[in-house]
Amino acid sequence: MADDANRRTAPTRRDYMKYGGAVVGGGLLAGCTGQSDSGSTPEATPTESETSSETTTPEDSSYTASISPVGEVTFEAVPTNVMAYSPQYADMLVGLGHAESLNSLGFAEDYGTSLNYFLEEFDASIDTSGLTQLFSNGSFDKEVLYELDSDVHLQDPAWLSTFDGWSKEDTQEITEEVGPFFANRYSRQHAQPPKGWRDGYRYYTLWEISERVSQVFQEGERFAALKQEYEKLYSHIRTNLPPKADRPTVGLVSYWDGEFYPYRMNGPGFGKAHTRPMGVQDVFADSDRTYAENYGASYSFEGMLEADPDVILHIFAVTPWYDWDEIPQTLRDDPLGQKLTAIQNDRLYASGTSFQGPLTNLLQLEMTAKQLYPEQFGEWPGYEEGDSYPAFSKDEQLFDHARVADIVNGEL
Template sequence: MAKTPTRRMYLKRTGALIGAGVVAGCSGDGDSSAATTESTEAHPETTTETETTPEESETAASPYTVSMKPMGEVTLDAVPENVFTVYPQYADMAVALGHGDALNSVYVPEMSGTTMNQYYHHLDGVSFEWQNLTDPLSDGLHKEQLLELDSDVHLADPAWVSTQDTWDAGDVAEIESQVAPWFGNFYSGTHAEAPDGYDDYGYYTLWELFGHVADVFQERTRYEALNEVHQNLVSTIRSNLPPKEDRPSVIRATFSESNEIFWTYHLNEPGYWLADTRPLGANDAFAEQDWGGLWGSVDFEAVAEADPDVILHLWGMTPNYQMSDVRAALDSHPVGSELTAVQEDRVYPAGMRYQGPIMNLFQLEMGAKQLYPDVFGEWPEYTDGEPYPEIPEEEQLFDRTKVAAAVNGEL
């Protein structure tokens, strides 16, 4: 790739990198406030200086410009070959676009990579080699680490980075100028308020973000093929949902046995953290709860009062939790054992909230079967540590062959 003495890529910015604010991190984290801005459904147009055909995408060498808030316009001198990211939604996007081998980092590689591969197991020719990747948050995000990785682009949000310990606007700008541009949008996950200095922040759906990242890699053809699968899946789900009064009451939660609390999440609010529950239209048992954001914590008594028909255990498909242990703990608890969801064996594993497009397809299918088995077919028994379960082809809600073909560039 072409390179100047101080950086591999350069950018043209609209708006300053200023600000500090709240930070959301791992499985028990969250944002302290939620914005009211609603995300549009249509993918915003992305400006490019050059048009690149699929055949040219592997060797594109002419500068091209992409745009997304909060960065504004970002100009790249070539398709990135060395890519930094934090959370796995961007890693999943890179894999989906045929550029998974460009990644040099991801949050908790074993957890993220293992979970992603549990889905990829069903896509011929698709896998994620995570074993040698850096965990950018293992000891906090450090500027020296980014200098050492010397990436071509940072798929991370500069607004979020500016809130990390030891970082300020000057550090963010230094990495931009000395290494490579930023290209990410974190607060679309929850629609939480962005840090000071980002008043015109902008919120995107998961698949809008994916479209912008596709432009970074010059992979619109792959994106369009996968987006069509997603649109068909969502259409299938929504067109077959029973009336609202016939839908189950549900909580999405992570159970902490040590202190007997549930980390709970809303189902139907804006934000890509809910991209796998919002289209399912279930009745949120905690819809009236105001936690100051998308998540909160409740005790057994609160769950018993809500008494949901279904409990979706977030992170249940990751190696962080054993669903057999979760169910055993609930069964043995004097209050938990009386819950309707426990008695009717409707405590199910859910995926990760940090989901990219491929993860989203599987997690939508999973949720549809768990909530509406009479409509979409029974959810098979899931074995801890095993891949996403096998589903008979006639009961699959999206075409694995089409997804694999798109990822592998066989279009």
């Protein structure tokens, strides 16, 4: 850029933050001290967690947090101006009490609408009116990151490298001149990172990522309180599942222009953190067409009728990206669609999103349990465009919604 030379002579965020550790796969912070994450481990059980090193002394108020593929980052103060691309990180900011620090989202209005469907249940929300939309014409301009002047960028630099016009040099420049990156994208479905980032890339659970972000914002107590509610909910659901023989067959799909795009219910990654615990019989478990593995694969109505699950969950249906007023009627009107068992038994449900942080995850677990197992967990009332999350009575809730709202509001 024309003014890069002048810009680099000005004070940088290195006056505010110091960086430690090497960035896995690219050495963006090569030459700094510390260690980065290495190796790859399977997802932890719901009660497992790891913590990054943290240093606080009377002489030095700095502290560290680490995440793959970034490595270890040292902060001099809690970030107050934060860029987040994906909605799960905005969810984390709300849950940790730092929603006001958010300055941007990849798709500000759409992500905000999707988040608020869930967040409003906890007397919280994302105000999109002042947020910068990052995505534009296949990428986003590096100049936007200079203008935002963020203390930290909650975006995976490995994923950032796949955007048009971005290179590791660009990422290094922003890291040095503006602020560090801190996120992990490919844990969503355990997909392979791009070349140059694969060596040592580590996959985390949703709650492990959330814990690492909580360390950035020094909100360990609030994170622990949220995780305690999650563990109680998870245990409640798993303990009350019916025997395997009595569980329904389920298809997790998205429907678009006459085709069904299947996902694996029990697949790895935080994108399935609300479906995997349900232990269902997944009709697409052995399919070679699931969306995570082959983005061009799909099933016609004939193929869907052959699979014929007892229940169909439509992923992302409670977001602005699908017209839920139209999809159920389209399936009921189709000569083959109306033969589907799930359609005949009124068991086509609008499901949630794979871009889930801790707050969304809690409600999506409750939602999915009710959709799949109404006899055990109570009926799900359905969804229409513009609905809010259902106002269940305390007896109908699978976890204490008011307690989570208190945590969000800092009443620990």
